[in-house]
Amino acid sequence: MASIHPNITRKIPNKPSAATATTATTGYHCALCGKTYKLKDNYNKHYVSCAFFHKKCMETNDEFNDSLESIPTQHELYQFIKQIAIKCQRLEEEVATLKQHLNMKQRQNIMDILNHDPKNSMRTQFDIWCAQIQVSREHLDAVFDGSLMCGIKVAMETHISSRDTLPMRAFKEKNTLYIYDSDRQWKAATNACFEKLIASLEKQFLQVFLEWQKENQEQISKSEKLKDDEIHYMMKICGYKYTGDKHAILKKWIMETIAE
Numbered sequence: 026m027a028s029i030h031p032n033i034t035r036k037i038p039n040k041p042s043a044a045t046a047t048t049a050t051t052g053y054h055c056a057l058c059g060k061t062y063k064l065k066d067n068y069n070k071h072y073v074s075c076a077f078f079h080k081k082c083m084e085t086n087d088e089f090n091d092s093l094e095s096i097p098t099q100h101e102l103y104q105f106i107k108q109i110a111i112k113c114q115r116l117e118e119e120v121a122t123l124k125q126h127l128n129m130k131q132r133q134n135i136m137d138i139l140n141h142d143p144k145n146s147m148r149t150q151f152d153i154w155c156a157q158i159q160v161s162r163e164h165l166d167a168v169f170d171g172s173l174m175c176g177i178k179v180a181m182e183t184h185i186s187s188r189d190t191l192p193m194r195a196f197k198e199k200n201t202l203y204i205y206d207s208d209r210q211w212k213a214a215t216n217a218c219f220e221k222l223i224a225s226l227e228k229q230f231l232q233v234f235l236e237w238q239k240e241n242q243e244q245i246s247k248s249e250k251l252k253d254d255e256i257h258y259m260m261k262i263c264g265y266k267y268t269g270d271k272h273a274i275l276k277k278w279i280m281e282t283i284a285e
Contacts, residue, residue: 073104139211151192151204155222160229195280219272
């Protein structure tokens with residue numbers, strides 16, 4: 026073997042062939058790492074990446090070896106990258122499955138903690154709590170100055186402040202809102218819970234607005250500005266041009282307000 030440096034002789038590790046690394050009776054055995062595969066296709070896929078890493082492990086600390094080692098062919102690089110992509114995909118799927126199991130276990134643990142809370146005996150059931158929220162003229166002003174969602178938030182603020190009896194709980198590290206339902210059990214809040222609450226409050230806001238409209242009818246009839254305001258207020262009460270997801274907005278606001 027020719028020497029390209031006075032004190033250095035190029036060392037090339039023996040590369041086992043696919044033929045010597047397989048047997049017909051016991052499967053396809055990798056001579057590099059010892060793994061055995063039943064299918065030749067799986068063995069061939071494994072061998073590309075295994076040979077690549079085996080070659081790296083055989084490198085010496087000689088600084089000249091970097092320039093002496095052979096460069097992989099395009100086919101070898103393609104096969105290696107393909108195998109890495111397959112392994113990455115499998116790992117991602119495994120991680121996603123593990124996260125799903127972990128989240129389910131954490132939710133179960135949270136439910137157990139909530140359902141064994143001694144303060145539950147003082148809590149109001151969610152449906153009863155919702156029915157206790159009464160819309161006033163002050164809340165109506167919040168709609169006039171802002172939007173229907175602003176009025177709903179103002180109407181709920183007083184009731185949310187009573188934490189010991191509040192039938193809702195949320196935690197900063199979780200994106201779930203829990204409610205104390207009619208069965209006196211905690212459960213994750215659904216859109217249906219908010220639909221019922223929002224529909225009830227919208228109905229109350231409409232009733233309070235009609236009372237305001239009746240009381241101010243004489244003044245409204247004499248003023249073009251008040252007539253325009255009346256139309257504008259009615260559009261707000263009816264949620265006209267409100268494009269936001271009311272359920273998601275209300276849920277997010279409640280969670281930010283009561284998060285522990």
